[in-house]
Amino acid sequence: MDHHIIVGLDAFPESAAAARWAAREARLRDAALHLIHAEPWPLPLGIPAAASDARRGWAETVLQEMADELRRAHPGLDITTQSVDGPPAASLATGAATADMLVMGSRGLGSVTGFVLGSVGMAVMHTTERPVVLVRSGEDALPHETEQHTRRDVVVGVDISRPCDALLAFAFEEASRRSCPLHALHSWPPPQFYGYGSAYDPGMLARINQSATTGLDQALRPWRDTFPTVEVTARTPMGHTAQQLLEAGADAGLIVVGRRIRRSLLGVRIGSTTHAVIHHATSPVAVVAHD
Structure with missing residues (x-):
């Protein structure tokens, strides 16, 4: 399989940041970069065909300008573009089916700090x-x-109660490419009624923590062996x-989290x-x- 990265591109600054991040990632992976703009189709009734043509022209301009910028910043990087008609989430998911990864921008609105993931982003995640x-x-x-990316650390959240090889493989590979430390974290909730009378038992907390530490070490051990040069801390x-x-990830280069694959009528969660x-x-x- 040819290595390539898909980027969902639109006119927002987050989208441009995603494309620039993806270009650096493509250089790290020696992969091609494919920029996609998806336009909902068919257009609502009452919108003339001329408006559709104008939208297509605008999309081609956005794609070409970003591709030109990235080629100047990363000479030799294989960059292609595509404007497609169809539901954006489905179009991006289809394009990403054989890709190394799909990269999208995510928006902070007003005074809200952090990601505000829109309906397209969530739908792609589900697909x-x-x-x-x-x-x-x-x-x-x-x-x-x-x-390349700055050499900020990679942080991965690990649920030791479930298989997570795909998650750890991705996190270790990313840390290895960046030559940066990997921080693996598994947290556990305080016991019920923690802090009340006899339930406050430091010995019990120590036993729970030791069990969690052992479980995390066991999950990490084969990946430490596979990537011996990656500096790993476990908490x-x-x-x-x-x-x-x-x-833990406030200043990280990448936070890695998991999503379980569920193939059922209940859909993806x-x-x-x-x-x-x-x-x-x-x-x-x-x-x-x-x-």
Whole structure:
């Protein structure tokens, strides 16, 4: 399979930041970059054909201008563009079916800090099983080394109660490419009635923490062996998982979280931790689907 990265492009600053992030990622992976703009079709009744032609011309201009900018910044990078008619979520998911990853911009609105993921982004997340990376416009304000991401750390949230090989493979590979540390985090909730009378038992908390530490070490061990040059730190704090990840990843180059693949009539569900991280993180977030 040829390595390539898909970017969903529109006119918003977050989209441009996503394209620039994806170009740096493509250089790291020695992969091609494919920019896609999807236009809903058919247009609502009453909108003349001339308006449709104008929209197509605008889309081609947006795609070409971004491609030209990225070619200047990354000479030799294989960049292609495509404007498609159809539901944006379905079009992006189809384009990403054989890609290394799909990269999209995600927007902070007004005084809200962090990601505000729109209906298209959420629908894509529900549709594709490829890794999806969400990038905010603030990423463009950070300094970057020539032709690659800054060497900020990678943070991964690990649920030791479920298989997570796909999640850890992605996180270790990203840290290896960047030659940066990887921080693995598994948090556990305080026991019920924690802090009340006999339920406050430091020995019990120590036993829970030791069990979590052992479980996380076991999950990481084969990946440490596979990527011996990656510097790994593992933490098992007590507390809310999403809050712990947001704090640990505040200055990270990438936060990696998981989404379980569910092939049923109930559809796809994004867990509460991943949902909170993608809506409130300020760093780029990779959502990795796994069994």
